Amino acid sequence: MPPKSDLSASSTSVKIHPYMVWAPDHTDEGALARRLAVRQQHLVGVNKITKQGVLRVASALLAPGSEDAEPQDRKFAGSMLIYEAESLEVARRLAEADVYWKGNVWDKEKMVILPLLMATTLPERAGIVYPMPEDEN
Helix, strand or coil: CCCCCCCCCCCCCCHHHEEEEEEEEECCCCCCHHHHHHHHHHHHHHHHHCCCCCCCEEEEEEEECCCCCCCHHHHHEEEEEEEECHHHHHHHHHHCCCCCHCCECCCCCCCCCEEEECCCHHHHHHHCCCCCCCCCC
16 A cells, blocks of 8 residues: 555645445354454554554444443444545455454445545544554564
8 A cells, every 4th residue: 555645635646535434243143252352463453554544543333231331241233444545445455454354253244335524633633642552562
């Protein structure tokens, strides 16, 4: 992937657009176990591409009623991510490179990727930076 370009760059530069990925988890009996088995690997991967400026937002989606649950009792519904990429196809390839895709955590048939027209700025553009877990190794 070429270096990330500024969204306001001239028309001769590569244009980067935000894409939202809604990736629901499978709902079968082993879905949570598959998620938890590769979770740390997933976090390392998203941390890496966040530092590269490609992944702007990532979040687990909780099932209703899980927001106040103890960590071991949380029920997951899927993931939401915002990538900045050159095209919808590049955003799709980024999602497909994730260990949750490869590990059959996300329901590939139900995944939705849409371009965004941002009404607010991303936190980093507003000068807000959240700490990320350190990479392994």
